[in-house]
Amino acid sequence: MKKLLSASALLASFSALPALAQDNLRIDGLEVIGTPVDGEMGFQPAVTRLAQDIHDLDYLILVIITLITVFVTGLLFWVIVRYNKKRNPEPASFTHHTPVEIAWTIGPILILVLIGAYSLPILFRQQEIPEADVTIKAIGNQWYWSYEYVDDGFGFDSYMIGAPATMTSEEEAAGAIANRLDDVMIAKLEAAGYSRDEWLLATDTAVVVPVGKTIVMQVTASDVIHAWTIPAFGVKQDGVPGRLAELWFNADKEGVYFGQCSELCGQAHAYMPITVKVVSEAAYQEWLGRAKEEYAGIPQPLTVASN
Template identity: 35%
Template sequence: MAIRRKLFASLTALLGLALSGVVQATADLNMRPGVTETSLEAYDLHMMVVWVMTVIAVVVFGLMFYSIIFHRRSKNPTPATWSHSTTVEFIWTAIPFIILIALTIPAVKLLIKMEDASNPDMSVQITGSQWKWHYKYLDHNIEFFSNLNSPQQTEHFEQPGIAAEPNYLLDVDNELVIPANKKVRFLVTADDVIHSWWVPELAVKKDAIPGFINETWTKVPKPGVYRGQCTELCGKWHGFMPVVVRVVTEAEFDQWVAKKNEERLAAEKAAAEAAAKSWDMDKLMALGKETYDAKCAACHQVDGSGTPPLFPAMIDSPMVKGPAKDHIDIVVNGKAGTAMAAYGAQLTDAELAAVITYERNAWGNNTGDKVQPADIQAFKAGN
């Protein structure tokens, strides 16, 4: 009797530790409940499976320890004469089968619901590239690139490992803005390597694969800011590719759309005026350095040394010292099969001309070439 009481006390203590561990994991390390209907359903399904697994573990390990202790050789020196029981084998086969079916039914229902992107209120195309996101609102004349907040990236390299704020390395220069209580369909693809667009609170995670378009959707019931990241190892700066979704009221979204359209028209006017000018070398070099540091230095390094062979050096580069037209081509159109992205749609003609001029004259290259915005316009017109 003393052994049984000790065994019962031990099993009770183990069960208590297991349950407290589950509760602690739920509080600190567990899957997030999220804010959407599908995210909450996914969380409930997850917790149901966790508790089913916990009960199964307690029963199985309880029976195992009971058998080890009370059917040990010293207590039962004479082994049983029977080899198996058909009834017991049927039971321990049928019970797991029933459990699996019981878990499969709600899981499949939720999966079908999460994949049903039909009848959206609006659609957004999401394109991943190294290492930024491009958002295009298919129902509005709005598109933009979303990059990691530049000061945070600089801060990271100057002081590795620091975490100066809660959203460290999770802020972007342009947030994806969507209205609350509207079904938003996302068409996810990539233009270089495989990425994955993930926002845990929305229960949205979809791979971005070059040449393919994957669908997913969300409907967020309340305004807020929800953060995520690229969850596919996509290259050197994979850890610097965050996602920020800002959910606003419908009225605020309409105001944002109007503001974005005004900004687009103003930017187009300013770009046209800048492109019509003939820039001197000092202005080209100043704008070129600013553009290079913001867009190119992450790969080719601030000093132009690059990280060969993946990112070639700009210093004494055959491409940089070769014909200017070839240099314009690779910056505007990128290079297939490499990490060199196309910047023709990301930068204005003035910025393109300036950064190419800077690369051709910085770090001792000194070609003396001045590329004007008019040269970029002529190149685009001829392609």
């Protein structure tokens, strides 16, 4: 689908003045939820059913492999103690033990059936794309993402804050260097509503979606293989040039969520983050009107405040 970007929006994405887009995409008061935390272990909070399914499956398999490990380790110690040369000087000469062979055949089969019975419905739920409330096309580029709101006729590019395309001449004159954290970059992050902790995660423009709605992402790439990933949503899909793949999610909590390109895609792979802001339906509609006007040049009706 042809991207409907106005000339001014296209220039803004590459020029030194992306302030309008940033202001339109900033939703104040959102909690930062989907972000890595130093010193923590485990998954990010699950805010979709898909992510919760993955967490539950991981826990089930963790229990199974722990029990197997404990059983096998205990069996090894028992054999070492019970059948060592000192306690068993005359080794047995049998070569078969039918009950044991039946057990070690049926046992793993039952375990695999249990895992399959639990995991296959989860896989089908991920792969069966439901009817979308919002459809967004994500295009991976070296090294930024382009997004098209398919049903609304506009699109924009999304760069990491601090990427070369987001640098202004004033920032460069002040000694700032692209992709390096310094005082200028910290100020740049704070001006966009982020903190120092969101360095390498925050983008100058974010994907904005409504809470509680089914979002279908169409994922592809323009040059090499990329991957669109948001851990808190439980989604990851490779973007392959010439192919169009889909994923879906339905976030049940408002907030700011981060992801990264998850396929090694070249020199600046580490500087290709993803930012998604999940907002209320009212905030989404307000943002959508501004985005249509800015990115596609679609004028929006004026509203007159009532007394």
